[in-house]
Every structure is written in C-alpha cells, then in structure tokens.
Amino acid sequence: MSPAPRADLAVLAHTRRPGAVRRLVGGLSGLWAKVGPAYALEGVLIFAVLMIAEWVTPGRATLAHVTPHPFWIPVILMTVRKGSASGLAAAGLATALAWVAGWPPQGPQEDYYTFSLRVWREPILWIIAALVVGAQRNRQIRDRQALEDRLRLTEEQRNTLGSYCEDLHAELATFERGRATAVDCPVETALEALHRLRLAPDADWPRCFGEAMACWIGPAQWSLHLLRGDVLHPAAGSAGRLPVPDRAIASLHAAARVLGHPLSVFDRHEAALLDGVGILACEARPPSRGPSFGLIVVGEVEPARLTPALPIALAIVAEALGTRLAQDLGEAATGPLPDPLVPHPQERVPCET
Secondary structure (H helix, E strand, C coil): CCHHHHHHHHHHHCCCCCHHHHHHHHHHHHHHHHHCHHHHHHHHHHHHHHHHHHHHCCCCCCHHHCCCCCCHHHHHHHHHHHCHHHHHHHHHHHHHHHHHHCCCCCCCCCCHHHHHHHHHHHHHHHHHHHHHHHHHHHHHHHHHHHHHHHHHHHHHHHHHHHHHHHHHHHHHHHHHHHHHHCCCCCHHHHHHHHHHHHCCCCCCHHHHHHHHHHHHCCCEEEEEEEEECCEEEEEEECCCCCCCCHHHHHHHHHHHHHHCCCEECCCHHHHHHHCCCCCEEEEECCCCCCCCCEEEEEEEECHHHCCCCHHHHHHHHHHHHHHHHHCCHHHHHHCCCCCCCCCCHHHCCCCCC
16 A cells, blocks of 8 residues: 555545444554554565465465465564554454465365364464564553653753753853952952042042942942032933933932931832832931932942842942031032043042042
C-alpha cells in the first residue's frame, strides 16, 4: 500500500455509509496509522516475495509443507517492530494469503476435524504469537515513550535553567561593573563633606553641596529649589534631572514644612504627594528649626540605596545646607540665587575649606 490509500480510507470513513462499513473503514485507517507506511510496505514486500516463491515452485501449497511455515517471518517481524496491532495485521494477512495459496490436501485417514486442526493450527499460532509477543512489545514501546518524554522534559528544564543562569550572570556582571565604577565614600569623607558645606564660602557652597549629595545619597538625580521672597526658584540640579512644575514644588514644600520631616515613598500618603515629582523631598532648614530656605527633591537613586535610611541621609545634608544658608539670612532668603551646579558633582575635585 502507498500513502494514497490512507487518504482514501480517511475520506470513506466520514462518508454516509452503513455503521458496520464505517467502523471497518475507520478501523483500517487507525491500523494503517499505527503500523505506519514504511513498516506496512516492508511487510507487504516480504509477503510478496514468499507468494512469488509459492507460485514459482512446482506443486500445490508448497509453503504449507515447510515447517515452520515461512509466513512466521513477517508475522514475528511486524510484531516485534510495532507491537500487537501490526502483528495481528500481519497474522490476518498471512492467513488470507495461506488460503489463497491453498491448503495441503486432506489425507485419506483424516476426518474433517483432524484436517481442520492441521490446517488452522498455523494461523491460530500466528494470532497467539502476535498477541503475546505484541503485548510485551507494546509495554516496551510505552516505557520507551515515557523515557523520551522525561528526556524531553529534562532538556526543556535544562534549557530554562541555562537561560536563567545566563540572565543572572549578566545581572551579576552589571552589578560588579557598577560597584567597580562607583565612587567610594567612607564615613570620614562623608562627614568631611558636611563640614566643608557648612563652612563653604559664597562662591563654593553649591559645589560643596553637590559633593555632600554624592557622598550621602550616591549617584542620583536631584534638584535644589531656593526661596526668594515667597516663591521657590530652581537653583541647582544633577545631570539629566527633568524640570518639575512650580505648583508641585510649592505643594511639596508646604507639606514638608507642616510635617517637619523628609517626604519619602516609604509612606503611602507621602508617596501620593511625591507622585510624578520624585521619591524624596526635604526642606533646607538648619537644625535649630529656623526659617526654611528651600526644598531638595530627589528624583532617582540607585536601587541598592533605596532604603528607609535614605531619607535620614537626605535630612542630614539638608540640615548642613540650612546651616550654611543661615549664616547670611538675608542673602540666602532674598538675595541673588547661587550659580547652578554643574552635572555629576561626584566627579568634581573636593572643595577646599
């Protein structure tokens, strides 16, 4: 048979024919799918060679006189290859071809039952062998299929774990590069930066403020807004800091003055005030709770630094700035604004006292 009859059987199985015919055609189609075209063709070729040998050899029912019967070869072969389904198909085909080739003649001393037992012994043994050997082969096929499924699942899990490891390695390399290029700021350096900010001259305090922010906050995007009269004006900022609406800054400054502590996203209500503006905000006021000189807004920081201790660090810097601005109250509150801070203060040379 070729692949074409399989399509014909599938078409016939769905046509409107009697139920028995439909079941027969459907069973043949399923059997063809189980056996497979390659194995079916192999069995047909073996049967064809044996039948040619039967027709070429002189005499009647030549193969029937051979013990064991030559049809055992395709029956056992098909059973071992694909299991009981192909074995039963081969046994049925062998029985039909044995009937076509002819049965051995009945002996003069044999009655009907003895002759029938001798004739049908081989076909019955073919069917029994197909069932017994095929059952063992079916179990082996199922076990092998289970092993293949487990192997496929293991390969998928291995590939998934490998991709996770690659992602983790990339993240680790990024983290290591970030730590290697980060500015190391020990406690002594941070305290010295605050001291320089408190005692900085008029021309250098913006740069010293940037140094203190780099030590206490780390690489971040921030902006400083100073009061001139009753209006907040942007005075300094880090690289890449986006402009913030004046109304939002005024609202944050008012909230910071009322609460008396830095605003942070760690509090739900304060996070609602900071939404769209930043993650931290603190007013610049000296420790003595004197007048407010402005507002410091932090927009972005490194994820590793975003901890509950970060608002405390910002408050420390804000108090140092408030102490510096309180040295000249009139100039800090109503005088000219200081020069804007140049981006990335952590790359600056520390200002001198």
